[in-house]
Amino acid sequence: MSAEILERLAVEGRRRLYPFRPRVTVGLATCGRAAGAEEVYRRAESEIAVRGLDVSLVPVGCLGWCAREPLVEVWRPGGPRVTFGRVRPEQVAEILHYTATGELGELRPLGHTRADRDLAGAELWGCGELPGPPAGVAPLDELPFFRSQVRLVMRHCGLIDPEDLAEYVACGGYRALERALREGRPENVIGEVERAGLRGRGGAGFPTGRKWRLVRAAAGEEKYLIVNGDEGDPGAYMDRGLLESNPHLVLEGAILAAFAVGARQGLAYIRAEYPLAVERLGRAVEQAREFGLLGERILGSNFSFDLEVVRGAGAFVCGEETALMAAVEGGPGEPRFRPPYPAERGLWGRPTCINNVETLANVPVILNIGAEAYARLGTPGSRGTKIFSLVGDVVNGGLVEVPMGTTLQEILCGIGGGPSRGTRFKAVQTGGPSGGCLPAELFDLPVDYEGLAEVGTIMGSGGLVALSDRTCMVDLARYFLYFTTAESCGKCTPCREGLHQMLAVLERLREGRAAADELEWLAGAAEMVAAVSLCGLGQTAPNPVLTALRYFGEEVRAHLEGRCPAGVCPALTRFVIDAGSCDGCGRCRVECPVEAIEGAAKEAHAIVQERCLRCGLCREVCPTGAVVVA
Amino acid sequence: MGGNGVRKLTVEIDRRKWSGSPGATVLEAAAELGITIPTLCHHPGLGPYGACRLCLVEVRAGPKTGLAASCTLPVEEGMVVATDTEVVRRARKFVLELLAARPGCREVVARLAAEWGMDFEGRFARNGTASGPAGCVLCGRCVRACARVGAHAIAFAGRGVGRHVTPPFGRPPESCAGCGACAFVCPTGAAALKLTAAGVALPAWQAEVEWVRCAACGAPAGPPAALELPHGRGALCSRCRRRASIEGI
Numbered sequence: 001m002s003a004e005i006l007e008r009l010a011v012e013g014r015r016r017l018y019p020f021r022p023r024v025t026v027g028l029a030t031c032g033r034a035a036g037a038e039e040v041y042r043r044a045e046s047e048i049a050v051r052g053l054d055v056s057l058v059p060v061g062c063l064g065w066c067a068r069e070p071l072v073e074v075w076r077p078g079g080p081r082v083t084f085g086r087v088r089p090e091q092v093a094e095i096l097h098y099t100a101t102g103e104l105g106e107l108r109p110l111g112h113t114r115a116d117r118d119l120a121g122a123e124l125w126g127c128g129e130l131p132g133p134p135a136g137v138a139p140l141d142e143l144p145f146f147r148s149q150v151r152l153v154m155r156h157c158g159l160i161d162p163e164d165l166a167e168y169v170a171c172g173g174y175r176a177l178e179r180a181l182r183e184g185r186p187e188n189v190i191g192e193v194e195r196a197g198l199r200g201r202g203g204a205g206f207p208t209g210r211k212w213r214l215v216r217a218a219a220g221e222e223k224y225l226i227v228n229g230d231e232g233d234p235g236a237y238m239d240r241g242l243l244e245s246n247p248h249l250v251l252e253g254a255i256l257a258a259f260a261v262g263a264r265q266g267l268a269y270i271r272a273e274y275p276l277a278v279e280r281l282g283r284a285v286e287q288a289r290e291f292g293l294l295g296e297r298i299l300g301s302n303f304s305f306d307l308e309v310v311r312g313a314g315a316f317v318c319g320e321e322t323a324l325m326a327a328v329e330g331g332p333g334e335p336r337f338r339p340p341y342p343a344e345r346g347l348w349g350r351p352t353c354i355n356n357v358e359t360l361a362n363v364p365v366i367l368n369i370g371a372e373a374y375a376r377l378g379t380p381g382s383r384g385t386k387i388f389s390l391v392g393d394v395v396n397g398g399l400v401e402v403p404m405g406t407t408l409q410e411i412l413c414g415i416g417g418g419p420s421r422g423t424r425f426k427a428v429q430t431g432g433p434s435g436g437c438l439p440a441e442l443f444d445l446p447v448d449y450e451g452l453a454e455v456g457t458i459m460g461s462g463g464l465v466a467l468s469d470r471t472c473m474v475d476l477a478r479y480f481l482y483f484t485t486a487e488s489c490g491k492c493t494p495c496r497e498g499l500h501q502m503l504a505v506l507e508r509l510r511e512g513r514a515a516a517d518e519l520e521w522l523a524g525a526a527e528m529v530a531a532v533s534l535c536g537l538g539q540t541a542p543n544p545v546l547t548a549l550r551y552f553g554e555e556v557r558a559h560l561e562g563r564c565p566a567g568v569c570p571a572l573t574r575f576v577i578d579a580g581s582c583d584g585c586g587r588c589r590v591e592c593p594v595e596a597i598e599g600a601a602k603e604a605h606a607i608v609q610e611r612c613l614r615c616g617l618c619r620e621v622c623p624t625g626a627v628v629v630a
Numbered sequence: 631m632g633g634n635g636v637r638k639l640t641v642e643i644d645r646r647k648w649s650g651s652p653g654a655t656v657l658e659a660a661a662e663l664g665i666t667i668p669t670l671c672h673h674p675g676l677g678p679y680g681a682c683r684l685c686l687v688e689v690r691a692g693p694k695t696g697l698a699a700s701c702t703l704p705v706e707e708g709m710v711v712a713t714d715t716e717v718v719r720r721a722r723k724f725v726l727e728l729l730a731a732r733p734g735c736r737e738v739v740a741r742l743a744a745e746w747g748m749d750f751e752g753r754f755a756r757n758g759t760a761s762g763p764a765g766c767v768l769c770g771r772c773v774r775a776c777a778r779v780g781a782h783a784i785a786f787a788g789r790g791v792g793r794h795v796t797p798p799f800g801r802p803p804e805s806c807a808g809c810g811a812c813a814f815v816c817p818t819g820a821a822a823l824k825l826t827a828a829g830v831a832l833p834a835w836q837a838e839v840e841w842v843r844c845a846a847c848g849a850p851a852g853p854p855a856a857l858e859l860p861h862g863r864g865a866l867c868s869r870c871r872r873r874a875s876i877e878g879i
Contacts, residue, residue, distance in 0.1 A: 315789075332786060337680035337702035490768070490786075490793030491681045497728035500791050501754055528724045531697050532683045 002178055002299030005291060006169055013170025017116075017160070018125050020077055021054045022099045027071040027158055029062035029244040030237075030276055031398075036089075037070035043092040044072075055099055061245020063158030065145055066398035068110060071158070074099050079127035080112040083140055104134050111140030116159060119172035119368040145396045148414055150377060150385050152365045153358065154401045157245035162280050165287040168248040174293060176367035177252050180259060181301035186216065189260040193363060195371035197383030201238075202228055202319070202356030203434065203460045204536075205382075205449040211353060214343035215261040218351035225258040225266035225307075226347065226354040229281075230324060232271065232316040233432025234483065236463030238387040239357035241399045243270065243277035246361070247284035251307070253360030255294065256367065258305045261353045266305060269324055271312040282309045316433075316487035320535050321346075321354045323489065334489045335535035356461070358387055378404035382448035387462055392429070393421040394466035402447075409443040412466055421620070422468030426566075427551070429467060431460025433480045433487075434540030436547030437473060456547050458540065470616070472568035473552040474559050477544045478506040484541035495538025498529040502545060511571040512562035519560060523549055567629035570614035574630040577618075579604035581626035588618035588627065639707040644714065648705075656700040656711055657685055667713055668722065668746040670729075671769040672701045673815050676778060682729075682769055686721045688712045697721055719748070726750045734764035738818040761787075762794025763834035765820040770795075772812035772821045781807045784835055795821075797835045806832065808839025808853040829853070846870040 017023070026032070026041045041059060048055050063071050068085030072095060075081040084095060084107065094107050112133045115126035133139070140146055160167040168174070180189050194209025215223060227250065231239040242250055250268075258266050268285075270278045285307055288294040296304045310328060317323045318333040325347045327333040346352025362384060366374045375383045382404035388411065391397050395417035402411060408428055412418075419425050427437040430447075436457035438445065445451055452459050467476070481503040490496040505522045508514040526542035526549075533539045548556055558565050564572035577588070577597075584602040589595075596612045599605030607618070607627075619627040640649045641659060648659040655678060660667055670682035680702040687700045691710040697717065712718065730739035731754035743750045760766070768786075773795055776784050783803035787796050797803030808830045813823035821834045829841030829850050841850035845864035852865070866874060 334786075337678065337699070339704060485790055488790040490788065490790045491770075493681070493683050493725050493728055493768075496768075496790055496793065497731065498724075501728065501731070525724070528721060532686055532699075532721055532725070534680055534683065534699075 002181070002292070002301070005299070006174055006178055009166045009169040009291070011170075013164070013166035013168070014124075016056070016058075016164065017167055017170055018075070018077075019056050021056055022077065023056045023058060023075045024095070024099055025058045025060040025073045025075075025158075025161075027061065027063055027069055028059040029157075029241060030274075031062055031066040031241075032069045032071065033276075035066075035069035035086075037087075039089045040070045040072065040087050040092060043089040044096065047092055047096055051096070053096060053100060055096070058161045060160060061157045061162045062241045062399060064149075064151070064154055064241075064399040064401070065110075065396065067396050068398075071110075073158075076102060078131065079125070080114045080131070080133055082112045082134060082137065083110045085110040102134075109134065109137045111143050111146075112137045113140050116171075117155065118170075119155070119175070119364060121369055122172075124171060144417060145398070145400075145415055148406065148410055149401050150403050151401045152369070152374075152385050153242070153249070153361050153387060154245075154399065156249070157241060157399075160246065162245050162247055163283050163287075165248060165284070165291065168246065172368055173248055173364070174252055176364045177255055177259075177293070178299055180256060180367065181299050181303055184301065186260045186262065189256060189367070190216065192367055192371045193260070196366040196374040197371075197378075198359065198362055198366060198374075199382065199449065200356055201358035201362070201386065201461065203431065203458065205459065208355065208359055211343060211355075212257065212260045214341075215263075215351050215353040218344050220351050222265075222350050223261060223263040224347045224350060224352040225254060225261065225263040225305075226321075226324070226328075226352060227254050227266065227268035227270075227307075227357060227360060228319065228321065228324060228354050229268055229270035229274070229277065229357050230312050230316075230319040231274075231357070231461060232319045232487075233434070233461055233463045235391045235465050236389050236432055236461050238389050238399055238462050240274050240277050241387070241389075242357055242361050243274065243281050247277075247281045248288070249361045249364055250281070250357050251284050251288055251294075253363035254307060254355075255288075255298065255305055256363050257353060257355055257360060258307075259303050261351075263353060264305055266307040267328065268307060268309045269312060269318070269328065270309060271318075272314060273312075278309060278311055285309060315489070316483075317489045317535070317537050320537060323535070324354070325352065332489070334491045335537075337534065358462070379446065379448045379451075381450050386447070386459070388447075388464045389462060390416050390464050390466065392465040393419050393425075393468035393470070395420045404448045405446040407444050407446050408438070408464075411447070411464065412443060416466060419466065419468045422470040424469055425466060426469045426471055427467045427473065429465040429476070429544070430463065431458040431540075431543070432463045433484050434458055434536065434543060435460045435463075436543040437467065437476065437551065438547070439551045456550055457543060470566060470568070470619075472564055472566040473548045473555050474506065474509055474564070475566075475568045477548040478503065478510055480544040481506055481541070484537065488537060488541075492534035492538060494529045495533045495535075495541065498525055498533075499538070499541055502526065502529070502542070506545070509556070509559045510564075510569045512559060512569075514560060516560055519556065565629075567616065567619070568614075573614045574609065575607055575612065575614065575616070575619060575627055576630045577605050577607055578626045578628055579606075581624050583624055583626075585623060587621045587623065591617050591621050593617065639705060641705045641707070641709040641711065643711045650705070652705065654705050656687060656698075656703040656705060656709070659705050660687075660700065660711075660713060665713055667700055668742075668748065669701060670742075670767060670817055671771060673771050673774070676771060676774045676815070678702045679770055679774065682767070683725050684722055686718055686725075688715050688718050722748060723750050727753055729767050730754075732767065733760045735767060735818075738765045738820075739767070742817070760794065761792065762796060763820040765818045766795060766834075767818055767820075768793060768795070769817060771815040771817065775811040775815045779807065779809055779811045781805050781809070783807075783837070784812065795834075797837065802836045802838065806835065806837040806839055808832070808837070808841065844870050846874070 116124040198208040199205040322336040582604040589597040783806040810823040842865040844851040844867035851867035
C-alpha cells in the first residue's frame with residue numbers, strides 16, 4: 001500500500017519535472033535572492049502571463065554555483081536543459097524567446113545538461129544524442145566548477161522545487177525509507193551506515209553508525225532524534241543550502257535515523273537567522289504528515305515518529321549539542337559537562353541522537369547507492385563526499401561537493417578558479433572560528449578529518465574561506481576572536497575571560513601597541529584556553545591565533561615593530577600613489593568614500609593622508625596597480 | 631566485587647590507590663584520600679557544575695589524558711591522576727589570574743589564592759565595570775542554591791564577559807524568600823545577608839524581605855515561606871517554637 005502512494009507521487013513528480021511544455025526554473029534559495037533572483041522570477045512570471053506562453057515556471061533551490069546567481073535553467077521538452085548565469089531582469093525576455101523557439105540570439109549560456117539521475121544514480125531522464133547542444137554550449141558537468149565535483153547529496157538541489165514532495169519522490173525520494181520500514185530491521189540501517197563509514201558532518205566527525213548504536217542500546221523507552229540545524233560558522237552555509245533546496249532529503253534522513261535508534265519524537269533545531277530554511281523544512285514536515293511519511297504508523301508500518309521544527313534564538317554556542325538541548329528545555333543556551341553524553345542522557349535526561357543536517361542528508365544517499373559504493377569514495381578514514389562552502393577571495397564561490405581527500409589546490413584553483421582579489425592566494429581558512437588558516441604552500445593537502453587536524457586546523461562544518469594577499473592574518477585572527485568572545489556563553493572562566501584578554505592583545509597588536517612579552521603570553525594563553533575550556537567553543541576558539549603564530553609568525557612579529565605587511569591594519573598602514581604608474585584615470589578619486597584623493601584628469605593623483613581611512617578601496621579599483629603600501 | 635554485589639573500581643591519585651563505586655568523581659575520590667583540590671563552583675549540596683575550571687587535574691592514564699576538571703570527571707578503572715603537577719599549577723594559576731582581572735575581584739581572589747597556598751601575580755586588569763555584585767566570580771553557586779531552594783529569584787543574564795547574576799530585569803526579586811542560601815554558599819562574600827530592623831536584606835540583589843513577626847514575642851521570626859505551620863499556631867520565632875513544643879502549647 002505504501003509503495004503505491006510513493007509510485008503515484010513519483011509519476012506525478014516526473015510529470016512536473018519533465019512536462020509536455022517547457023519548464024523554466026529560477027534559483028530562489030537565499031544565494032539567488034541575494035543576487036536579485038526574485039526580480040528575475042517576477043519578471044518571468046509577468047512576461048509569461050502577458051505573452052500567454054505555455055511554460056511551467058518553477059522556483060528551485062541552489063545549484064551550487066552561487067557566484068553565478070541568479071541562475072535560470074530552461075528545459076524544452078526532449079531537452080537538453082540549458083543553464084544561464086548572472087541573469088538580469090532585462091534578459092528574461094530573451095530567455096523566454098529561447099524557451100519558445102530554441103533560438104539563443106545573443107544569449108551565452110553557462111552550459112547544458114543531457115541527463116538527470118535519481119538518488120540511486122539510475123537515469124531519471126536523458127535526451128541521448130539528439131538534439132545536440134546549442135552551438136558552443138559546453139556540458140555543464142564538464143565546466144571546471146563542476147568537473148571534479150561528485151554531487152551525490154546535492155544532486156537534486158537546483159533541479160527540484162523544494163516545496164514539491166512529488167518531485168522529490170520522482171527522484172527516488174522516500175524509497176529508502178519505504179524499504180527500511182518494509183524490512184523492519186533497524187539493525188540493518190545502522191549496519192549500512194556503519195559500513196559506509198559516514199562521520200558527523202557538523203565538525204566533530206564522530207562515526208554516525210556508532211552514535212546510532214549507542215542511542216539504540218541506551219536504557220529507556222523514550223528516545224529523541226534532534227536535527228542540528230544551528231549552522232553558525234561565518235561563511236558556512238551548506239546546511240542552509242540543503243534545507244532550502246531539498247528539505248525532504250534531510251527529513252527522510254531524520255526519519256531513517258529515528259527508526260534506526262528507536263526514537264518516536266524528534267525536533268529540528270534551525271537557527272532563526274535562516275527564515276527560508278525554517279519555512280521550507282516546516283512545509284516539508286506538513287507534506288510528509290499529509291502523506292503518511294510522518295506521524296502514526298509511517299507508510300503503514302509499526303513505526304511512528306513525528307518531528308517539530310524549532311527555531312534558535314541567535315546563539316552560536318547553541319550549535320554545541322548540550323547547549324542546544326538546554327535551549328530546547330527552556331533554559332539559556334549553555335553547555336553541560338560530558339559525560340554523560342547525550343546518547344545516554346540527553347534531552348530531558350533521555351537518550352538523544354543529535355545529528356547534523358548534512359549528516360542526515362547523506363543517509364538516503366547511502367541507502368540508495370549502497371554502503372560499498374559510498375565507501376569507495378573518499379579516504380579510508382573519511383569516506384564519502386563532503387559539501388564545502390567555498391567563499392572569500394575566490395572566483396567561483398558556492399557550495400561544492402567533492403570526495404573526501406580532494407586537495408585544497410583542486411578545490412580552490414580547479415573548482416574555485418583561483419583568487420578573485422589581490423595577486424595570489426595567501427591562505428585558506430577552514431572550519432570557521434574553530435579552525436585555522438593554512439598557508440598556500442600547504443594547498444596540496446588532501447582534505448579529510450585527520451589530515452587537517454595534523455596541520456593544526458579542522459574540517460569543521462565545511463566552510464572554506466579563500467584568502468588573498470590582501471588579507472592580514474593578525475586582522476583575521478582578531479576578527480575570529482571578536483566573533484567567539486561575542487558568542488561565548490560566559491559559563492567557564494578560560495573561554496569567557498581568556499578569549500577576552502587574548503582579543504585585547506590582538507587589538508593592541510593591530511595598533512602597533514603590543515609588547516613582545518604579550519605575544520609570548522598570547523601563545524601560552526591560546527594553548528591553555530584550548531586545554532581547559534568546558535566546551536568545544538572555548539576548546540577551539542584559539543585555533544585561528546595558534547595557526548597565525550605557527551604559519552605566519554613573521555607577519556605577526558612585524559606588527560610588534562609597527563608594520564602591517566598586507567596593508568590592512570589602519571594604524572599601521574599608509575597608502576600612497578606611485579606617480580610613475582598612475583595614469584590619472586580618476587577611478588580612485590571617485591570611489592574614495594571620504595574624498596581623500598586629489599588629482600586632475602590624466603595627471604598623477606595623490607592621497608591626502610589626514611583624510612585617508614585606510615579602507616583600501618582605491619587599491620582595489622586601481623587598474624594599473626599604482627596604489628601601494630608605503 | 632565489594633559487598634552488596636556493587637562493582638568496585640580502583641584509581642590511582644597522586645600515587646595512592648582509591649577504591650570505590652563507579653559514579654564517584656575524581657574530586658570526591660581525592661577528598662576521601664584526604665587530598666584537597668581547590669574549587670570555586672563546586673558545592674557538595676549542589677551537584678557538579680564544571681564552570682570555574684579551577685579543580686583541574688592531570689589525567690595520566692584513562693579514556694582521555696590531559697587536563698580535566700575533577701569535579702565532573704567520573705572515576706574509571708585504571709585511571710591515573712596527578713593533582714599537583716607543574717602543568718596543573720600553571721593551569722590553575724592561569725584561571726585565577728583571569729578571575730582576578732574581573733573588576734572588583736582582585737582582593738577576593740588574592741585571598742582565596744593565599745588560602746590555597748597558590749601563588750599568583752595579578753597580571754591583568756580588565757577595564758570597565760562588571761554588571762552584577764562586586765567580587766562575583768560567576769561560580770554560580772548562588773543561582774543553583776536559589777533554584778534548589780525553589781525560589782528561582784536570581785539567575786544568570788548576559789553572555790561572555792557581560793554575564794552576571796541578577797534578579798529578573800534587574801529589579802528587586804519578588805520571589806526572594808530571604809532564606810540567605812545564596813549568601814551561605816557564596817565563596818567571595820559578593821552575596822551577603824544583612825539583618826535589618828524588619829527582617830533581612832541581600833544588597834547584591836537589592837532584595838529586602840520583611841520577616842514575619844513572632845506571634846508570641848514579636849521579634850522578627852523568619853521569611854513567610856519558611857514559617858507556614860500546619861497547626862495554625864501562627865509564626866513563631868525559633869526560641870518560642872522550642873518553648874511551645876516543650877510546654878505542649
